[in-house]
Amino acid sequence: MTDTLLHSQGCACCGDLLQARYDRRRFLHVAAGAGLMAAFSPLAFAAEGNYEAMLLTCIDPRFPEPTIKYMEGRHMVGKYSQFTFAGASIGVVAPAFKTWAPAFWDNLAASIQLHNIPKVIAMNHRDCGAAKIAYGAEAAKDKATETATHKAALMEFKKQVGEKQPKLQVELHLMAIDGSVDTFS
Incomplete structure (x- = not known):
């Protein structure tokens, strides 16, 4: 099975994005960042x-x-x-x-x-x-x-x-x- 890209690897719009490594560590960093943003958002305290x-x-x-x-x-x-x-x-x-x-x-x-x-x-x-x-x-x-x-x-x-x-x-x-x-x- 081969990876199919929408655009070529050299494409300026998404080539680098599509080559990024997505693993558990990266997921946890992104999720933690989103959680911190939500926790300190004024909307989080409104309820x-x-x-x-x-x-x-x-x-x-x-x-x-x-x-x-x-x-x-x-x-x-x-x-x-x-x-x-x-x-x-x-x-x-x-x-x-x-x-x-x-x-x-x-x-x-x-x-x-x-x-x-x-x-x-x-x-x-x-x-x-x-x-x-x-x-x-x-x-x-x-x-x-x-x-x-x-x-x-x-x-x-x-x-x-x-x-x-x-x-x-x-x-x-x-x-x-x-x-x-x-x-x-």
């Missing part, structure tokens, strides 16, 4: 560590930018994990979405384990389609009713977090379309 919070947000495409601006204003960029699904806290507590809750609780537990978070921040938003699905159009008929609907969901969320993860602090927020935020306690 685990001590972070400030998990942020729960809604899937509404209007809110990622205002939410990021809000978190930037709190100097928290790069200091929190994030979980996003329809309704934010409503997606966790509303009976209409009861099959969704386990996914949130499992992800919260993972964030606690991996990121050592001391709190969870729930960021609901106004004009939320998931709120209307869960509670009907009447839940958002005016600003006061909408606020009461979100506050009730956020307070139920806080209660459930207290039952399932009693060591966590909980922040409750309601963001308007303009990015302004109301806070509940």
Whole structure:
């Protein structure tokens, strides 16, 4: 059996490369170098560590930018994990979405384990389609009713977090379309 080269041994593009000796020692040197690069890469440290919070947000495409601006204003960029699904806290507590809750609780537990978070921040938003699905159009008929609907969901969320993860602090927020935020306690 003869070795077949793509190009001749004198080829400028790959002749020397094809003649290189590949043995176990060379493999171990290359593998060790790759391992060191991976170990000292900033990405290697990103998965685990001590972070400030998990942020729960809604899937509404209007809110990622205002939410990021809000978190930037709190100097928290790069200091929190994030979980996003329809309704934010409503997606966790509303009976209409009861099959969704386990996914949130499992992800919260993972964030606690991996990121050592001391709190969870729930960021609901106004004009939320998931709120209307869960509670009907009447839940958002005016600003006061909408606020009461979100506050009730956020307070139920806080209660459930207290039952399932009693060591966590909980922040409750309601963001308007303009990015302004109301806070509940």
